[in-house]
Amino acid sequence: MRVSVYVLDRHIHLSKLDCDKLFGKWYVFGKEKKFTQPWEFFAKEKLKIQWPKWEIDNIDIILPFRKNTQVEIFESDNEILGINAKFCSSWKLENAEAITIIWPKWSIYLPHAVIIEQPHIHMSVAQSEDFWFRNNQIVKVKTPWENEQIIENVKIRVNDKFEFDFHINGEMGKKYWLKTHDRVEIIKKSCE
Numbered sequence: 001m002r003v004s005v006y007v008l009d010r011h012i013h014l015s016k017l018d019c020d021k022l023f024g025k026w027y028v029f030g031k032e033k034k035f036t037q038p039w040e041f042f043a044k045e046k047l048k049i050q051w052p053k054w055e056i057d058n059i060d061i062i063l064p065f066r067k068n069t070q071v072e073i074f075e076s077d078n079e080i081l082g083i084n085a086k087f088c089s090s091w092k093l094e095n096a097e098a099i100t101i102i103w104p105k106w107s108i109y110l111p112h113a114v115i116i117e118q119p120h121i122h123m124s125v126a127q128s129e130d131f132w133f134r135n136n137q138i139v140k141v142k143t144p145w146e147n148e149q150i151i152e153n154v155k156i157r158v159n160d161k162f163e164f165d166f167h168i169n170g171e172m173g174k175k176y177w178l179k180t181h182d183r184v185e186i187i188k189k190s191c192e
Contacts, residue, residue, distance in 0.1 A: 001131055003121055003166045005182040006036045007173035010073050011060040012047055018069040022103040035062055036165050037122065048102040053082025071099050071114045074171035085114045089155060117169060120155040121186065122162035141166060141184040143176050151176060
């Protein structure tokens, strides 16, 4: 079974509370482009992150708001920022790293916000039932090249709102020679 790839740059999912602190209560974001999931979009505005060693500018914002603010970076950014963010799933922020998010007028400090997003596949409930997958199942994916490579620890995410796609960050995309709209093959682990 093959799935289309979407390669993501560093980005931030904001909570409404943190958005109000940074931009003001009635701020209206510009829409830059749609995201792969139908209800999400990239804002025109960009943010800066800082902690404690250095800073990274031009960070994308993906809306709408989430319950908690989540900052997704590349593994190599740990050394740049002087932190130790780890691979984990969205919303799992208990062990996430601290960061300061900066907008020209204001900044906010978050003690648990920075992660490296685990590669994952979105699919609808119907697709999961048709192809015998379950939510949070761990699979592998195989790249389409002649010297194919295997990407381990890819999480399946199932929700009736989801469009079928495979998300991987830009740093991993380069490592595996993948770009947006490539297609990779899903491989179930042999014990399942």
